[in-house]
Amino acid sequence: MQQHIQRSKAPILSKNQIDQLGSRLRTEDYSEDDLRTLDHFRRAYVALYEDTVNTIRQTLHLAPTGRPAKSTSAIRDKLCRSSMRLSQMQDIAGCRIVVEDHRLQDEVVTQLQALFPASTVVDRRKTPSHGYRAVHVIVWHQHQAVEIQIRTELQQAWAEYAEKLADTVDPALKYGGGPQGPRDILKALSKVGGFVEQIELEGAGQHQQFAAALAEVASRLADLHKE
Structure with missing residues (x-):
């Protein structure tokens, strides 16, 4: 065209x-x-x-x-x-x-x-x-x-959350900087999003990885709350 x-x-x-x-x-x-x-x-x-x-x-x-x-x-x-x-x-x-x-x-x-x-x-x-x-x-x-x-929609939700976290915690989070705790949470959430999309493409077979990623996110959220 x-x-x-x-x-x-x-x-x-x-x-x-x-x-x-x-x-x-x-x-x-x-x-x-x-x-x-x-x-x-x-x-x-x-x-x-x-x-x-x-x-x-x-x-x-x-x-x-x-x-x-x-x-x-x-x-x-x-x-x-x-x-x-x-x-x-x-x-x-x-x-x-x-x-x-x-x-x-x-x-x-x-x-x-x-x-x-x-x-x-x-x-x-x-x-x-x-x-x-x-x-x-x-x-x-x-x-x-x-x-x-x-x-x-999952990627957009992650990007919006990252933007809000950068606004409230540290602008450097948008570029890989800032406190380690929030950086770990963003990476874990991104990993979960990737698993969800992979499950959508391939169906069952990755639920254990998905559950482990969710547990990782829950753990990092708890750590950030303490911090």
Whole structure:
């Protein structure tokens, strides 16, 4: 299928200029001009985001939610806590699709790949990122990208809980930091979610593992309550 994305404009900066801007923003030597340039750069993603979301809604009849562009402060924070170049950042614009289960998740990923041939897939179900599990389809248009997160209801529940825990305990929990107790709980809950989805796919046969994972979560919740 031919992509409907036509309105998005190429960045006014070259790839090298974008990365130089990102390098300056990692330090304390960035200027107000750098922030204005970053703001202009991130706003250039809005048209691509809108076209991507509208294409999904009209063709697949799904209802993605999200944001046209990361804030300048969020972009700078990500640059400071990672080694990626600004031109490599794939989630400046992003949306999310939540589906019922693992099977539907696979179906939607396949549909998105057919809808956006110039896309790449990042599967974080078998190798979670600090407990975070989902599938990301990255839609590319020239030097711009829109990240589509496809989550099951279980994965979405975990992400919402992790966000609340980060807000109330330590923001570093979102990136694998923070106190050990809450980190262990998030990983255990993620493990339980994985078992549930595997049982959905394969049926019976993993109930003992599932019961053990639930016991692990209950134990860590009790420890956190004491702390």
